[in-house]
Amino acid sequence: MQLIPRHDPHLVVHSTGGPTVAALHGELDLVLVRHLRPELDALVRESEALTVDIRGLTFCDATGLGLLAHCAGRVQARGARWRLICDQPWILRLIRLTALGELLRPEAAAPGDQPAVRPSEPGVTSPVS
Template sequence: MQMIPRHDPYLVVRSTGGVTVAVLSGELDLVLVRHLRPDLDALVRESDALTVDVRRLTFCDATGLGLLAHCAGGAQRRGARWRLLCDQPWILRLIRLTALGDLLRPESTPPGGPAVE
């Protein structure tokens, strides 16, 4: 995978074969959402296939979940392929409680492949 140059400890972006992977880490709260939203909006606009990997998050509040829903909705409207990699039970519970499962469609690993690193 080719890494897109960045100097952000909370977002690492890689792209290969038409698939863009955005790996988020840290605490996805109001402060980080404000920081990441412009970059994630650009990825949604420019990617035909976007995978957002949240397996390294240590916290996610309603604002963070809202950002993920915003990105998933934007990708869906564009007809882009969306994938959310998530294996933390506490985030999966938030997704279930907010009835966002159909929009976010969380997966623990990419189908047919190893985990994205």
């Protein structure tokens, strides 16, 4: 397992030999989408299985949903596995209202899924193997 320095309190990425998990935190709006898109694009290109955990989001607008749809579409087009972990009723409602359910395929966390824990401070490291 390799530790990669992180200086972003809005994205925690880890992999333990299985799927790559990207946990998002905060408000997924235009500003954060512009900030996170390059790193998420890299994960989309490199991951054979990508799980995006959005349980740590406190807000998500149309731009945020667009980023998630972009990632899901590219992952699935590559033939890789996509998983979106979401348990917030307000985000699930947005997904339903925008007819993105079939593309995003949100699901509740499985018993083995770790909670989306927000880093306690910037500069926290996240394990990646």
